[in-house]
Amino acid sequence: MSLPDYIHSPTVAAQALGFGDPATAGIVPAIHPSTTYERGADNTLLSGRLYSRADNPNYEPPEAVLTRLEAGAATAVFSSGMSAATAVFMALKPGDHVLVPKVIYWALRAWLLGWATDWGLRVESVDTTDPAAVEGSVRRGQTKLIWIETPANPTLVVSDIEALAEVAHRAGALLAVDSTFATPVHSLPLLLGADLVMHSATKYLNGHSDVIAGTVTTREEDAFWGRIIAVRSQAGTVLGPFEAWLLLRGMRTLFVRVAAQSRAAMRIAEHFEGHSGVEAVLYPGLTSFPGHRVAARQMQGGFGGMLSLRVAGGAPGALSALGRLRIWKRATSLGGVESLVEHRASVEGPQSATPADLLRLSVGLEDADDLIRDLEQALK
Ligand SMILES: Cc1ncc(COP(=O)(O)O)c(C=O)c1O
16 A cells, blocks of 8 residues: 555545555455454464454455545445444434434335334434524434435435534534435535445445445544444444455446446436426436535535436326336436436335435436437437
């Protein structure tokens, strides 16, 4: 690891901070499947490692790279985005009050309103796009965490990280940001005052639809961080070494992938704004989008590869357009090299608050003209 200090984030990612295989001088790290580590005759750990439910050489490179990209103090990789997010809430204590967004990844909402509430967390949903509403919902001495997701899944609404960090800190609470849609290419929440940043690394960080993973990065290695790490090793929500290795490989191309996906998403959004087959295009890059000004302030170099279309003709219109697509793949998830589309309300089920006419698009790396043409023929 002899890279100069001045390197920029795309260099950090492409060279994985210089991590390779010291044993062979290989320029990519080896995979370390060992679950346990030997002790010497004096009973001390020879490598400092004990057991792979706590640490493994394959966790370290993606953790170090992401810590650097997010300008944080430390990162932990988890077995999924959900286990990363839930570790943050599990590090709280029964009776603690948390504020979470009204628009939030639906499985996390279900977990918060189900398990977390059963275990004694006091979970309150609030419109996090309105800092005054969040401030009004804070319970002094009781609110320990404000969780936001920006841009949010699936309506892309934007929350003001800097303003909400101030609200959280005035109340003695932490601000955690699910930055899965924004990625460290476009947004650095810790530099805007957030305390924790979480990713579903299944999405853009890995980028190839072949790993389920999650991450949490902290601004400070404090006692709360120690509890998050303890949740991971005690609950055993660790990533397998091969998945960690794949994640690092995916992260090497993060900057070129996300830049291209954001450019194409912007073109698609502009193309379909005002289109007769579309009621509304939800994309933070459009100046007409309600969260655009905040997004423009807190996102650099683009607005991400996710957008949603509200299709004319309600749910039947959306579902028949979905059925006519030939290049976009009908599948859940996002952030991969292939473009995906889904009717979120069907996936989220009867409790869903997502508009029934909404199709969520994850823009991949195909030719943008091909993607636009496919949508054109589907939306007529
Ligand atoms: C914004 C967001 N956060 C968290 C998650 C959960 O991540 P995972 O599926 O890796 O558990 C998802 C998954 O779609 C997501 O979109």
